[in-house]
Amino acid sequence: MGQSGTTIYDIAEEAGVSIATVSRVLKGDSSVSGKTRLRVKEVIARRNYRPSSIARGMTSKTTHSLGIVLPKLLNPNYAMIFTGASDGARQAGYSMSLFPWRSVTEQGENPAMLLAERRLDGVIVCVEYLPPDQQEQLRRSLAELQQYMPIVLIGCVPSDLEYPAISYNMAEITRSAVEELISLGHEKIALIGGMEEDRDQHRRDIGYRQGLENAHLPCVDSYRVWCGGTAEAGEAAMDQMLSSLLPSHWPTGIIALNDMVAMGCMAAARRHGLRVPEDLSVIGCDNLFCAPYLLPALTSINMHQQSLGREAVTLLLSGENRRESALWEWVRRDSCAPAPRR
């Protein structure tokens, strides 16, 4: 165990050359003569020698490993981003490590320093919308982090954060969702979403209001609901909303934070005797693998998370300071229908 042991000195000795020469054939330096190259290569192969990337890192100042900071991988959405990022990294010859969101967001002394120690060649930070006080902490952590390594932001990136970034158009997406429902004749449209603790809601809220306003529809407070990002949370929130409203005031269209929340909403709606989509249209977000297999199949928005992850790596390694918008597209299925006649 751990007896890898063989170093560049062993190879040099066995091949009868200096370690400098071994180092040269390792990096494919063409100045090495054919015969020495062959001899050295043979020894390397026979001894199964692999240079230590960490020793290399000592001189080259580069670790060939990247990091990604994510809120929670259990959301399949983030798992997709991570997968894409991990793939992209590997293809470029880097490894990818996962760090928890709180490593940049928590109060206390220098949470970002966890990453700084690692001397990564760069880090992708996936940011959700945060309340003002936490935003301040995020700002500080990012500034600190950037002194140690390049960073790229993805997600709900505040527009005044001056880093390379690929950001979600949550306002635009939500406005589009409102328009989608309005075009089907809906007027009572509810917005269910936003992590309670970090009020992810904010951007969505802006788009939601815009959409209603453009159609000269009123914005009703009881149709705007905060909840967590899980199916359970969505179910509870929907249940709560329906229970507190007279059936004549029930919304006919729901825009959910994500597909998991949408799943919960549909379950709660069913329990209250609502049929989807006849009585209630539902729109999710993220286009999870299970969306087409729900009953009815869920209309959702494809966020292309996997390619988002890859692109973030590309951007990170490019060193450019671009700011892009993440792609998204409608995936219309069976959970939306014309509004019921009043």
Add this chain to the structure above:
Amino acid sequence: MGQSGTTIYDIAEEAGVSIATVSRVLKGDSSVSGKTRLRVKEVIARRNYRPSSIARGMTSKTTHSLGIVLPKLLNPNYAMIFTGASDGARQAGYSMSLFPWRSVTEQGENPAMLLAERRLDGVIVCVEYLPPDQQEQLRRSLAELQQYMPIVLIGCVPSDLEYPAISYNMAEITRSAVEELISLGHEKIALIGGMEEDRDQHRRDIGYRQGLENAHLPCVDSYRVWCGGTAEAGEAAMDQMLSSLLPSHWPTGIIALNDMVAMGCMAAARRHGLRVPEDLSVIGCDNLFCAPYLLPALTSINMHQQSLGREAVTLLLSGENRRESALWEWVRRDSCAPAPRR
């Protein structure tokens, strides 16, 4: 960018001590006098200094980073394992990197060497059932890998592989699933599962046959279907099976490879006019977050993947050579019912 720059020399100079002393206060060595300790700590804080973990690794021979080799993270199942492992690692002060399955399984020169270079402190390898020829490659890769770092196996671990491991009881689980259906009066029980390329099926097949045999039921070839692990694959496989069989021969119970496959099966069954669970009972595996929200809610098996990931880390860091069995439990919902009267 990357101007972290400050080293132990800077701190030593500014505090008017030797680098050895700085190193000592860094590791909390009690031999340092109170006043020097304070002075050094002050400089460290002011300069925002963090020792380079990679330089530390040079001497300590330890990188404080672990790896995990997974087939594919897009399966939420593996995302759970990864999350658990990543959490466990972090709590122990380690970081966790993801490596693709093919890094240990692919033909060619020393695929495992990708990992060897990294000088990880250990690696978790999540193994699926493999056909004999690939098993040989796996065996070689693992043996090689172990020369560089400790390894722990999880998943469908061949019983003759002499490594610390936490393995799935796929045979036992599948047998239990057969018994579950038999106890509901089913006699025509189909097994849908097993990645076509790696015949993951094997263990399940054993359990399936045992279950039938114990109940003196025949094992019908057309009820054993190979397919990939996705919903689409499950849908296609089910479709194919129903289309090729006379309705009077249709199975009344399905044991699916996993929940995603089960989702596909249910969709295909519906298209063929079968009601679940009245005409057809379906059992999934993995208990995905969406299982309770399907219609009908899917009966499944909870594999506790997250704690499995954590435990794998514990086992890895313990250095022990234990071999454990992964926990599992039934989660009975609405997709199983008594067999229809013939």
Add this chain to the structure above:
DNA sequence: CTGAAAGCGCTTACAG
């Protein structure tokens, strides 16, 4: 209690 020195396994000018 503290410092000078060697060493971890490489890479890279600098000579020859």
Add this chain to the structure above:
DNA sequence: CTGAAAGCGCTTACAG
């Protein structure tokens, strides 16, 4: 084309 030497940023005996 090749080698001796310095250096990357730490840790750890070894002296004092």
